[in-house]
Amino acid sequence: MLLRSRIARTAIALTSLAALAACGDKEAGSAAPPATSATDQPSPTVSAVATPERNPEVIEAPTLLPTPTVAKTQRRVQIYSGPANSPLSPAPDKGRGSNIVQLNGTASADIGTYVADGKGMTLYRFDKDTAKPSKSNCNGDCAKTWAPLLIKSPGQIYPSGINPKLVGYVERADGTCQVTIAGWPVYLFNGDTKPGEIKGQGVGGTWFAVNPTGGRTKPLPEVIGLPTTAATR
Template sequence: MLLRSRIARTAIALTSLAALAACGEQQSGTAAPAASTAGGQPSPTVSTAASPERNPEVVEAPTPLPTPTVAKTQRRVQIYSGPANTSLSPAPDKGQGSNIVQLNGTASADIGTYVADGKGMTLYRFDKDKAKPSKSNCNGDCAKTWPPLLIKSPGQIYPSGINPQLIGYVERADGTCQVTIAGWPVYLFANDTEPGDIKGQGVGGTWFAINPTGGKTKPLPEVIGMPTPAAAR
């Protein structure tokens, strides 16, 4: 009888843990920093000579990247102070997003500096969304054309060229967590197929690549066609 009671209490506890599946609580455990604070850095290389008179050349090692620290925490998502200084291996995305997200400020001669994800794909903002408070109004078919950039919990976000204090996430209608910059939910564009593509720029007059402060980047320059010469008479 005592054994049955213990089994019943264990089952109830597991059921309670499973109920904590809201945005920011999908998994148990603590998010561990993906960046290593030791190792992985090249050692200085010194070429030696047989005699001091030969003035051996000293080759300086590259300056190591500073180890990022946690600048901000939103529930169980940690936003770091900069890019990771080691290779990152996010868990496979099973529809809930990745547990590791990289954000990179990227220069463009056409639209100015915009934000891309870790694969170099352009991130966009939607004028019909809200930033204060954050709210996404792109769902259903809209989210198929404009997939939201999702972060899975526990997770880590590593920005480069972006103030980490501007980064966070918002819970979507389906319970997933969408990355935000200055409160604006950010999206990819299904028609962008290569890093650096900005085919979504200006679509519908409401979609624009997002800049590192959450604003809209400038419209694409107009292409002025050359006048067609009149047919010879």
């Protein structure tokens, strides 16, 4: 009887331990690892050895762009330390701008380095605006020809080739937020239809593509036509 009682107690204890182990796995949310067979085991790594018949293939690791960090914050707009290292997906612009803006320093043999938006369209500054304090004086019909580059809050601005500390925005008369470089509001020209065009350069003697420090780029070179020679009789 005593031996039979000990055997019974031992069986109950083993059953309880098994139940506790199962509950512990369930509470931790872990599942038992699947059974593996010899065919499931990973094959050993074989290093490539050069032979006269076959040279090992050299695979270059992809170059990773540095992850930009927030260099400056203006209310709910974050200005980053450089371009994004992954494709950007801004929300649709519903008339108050996009929540993601890219600024790219772009080289030009004609006018020097200027700033373009993420689509490659030239950005301009207006001499009748002010930088200190930052203010746009292009409204109404003017803003139909020279569309302000708007950032919607909360937003993100990614400059490339521009000091992020110089980037910000100013609130316009209609309550929208216009991107600025060194305090100068920047605009798109409706006469530019393709990336890289600078048809607004020098218009009215007051509109110029903006450079990465907020200044004017140099005027377009003058085109000097060859003198026409009168026909001799």
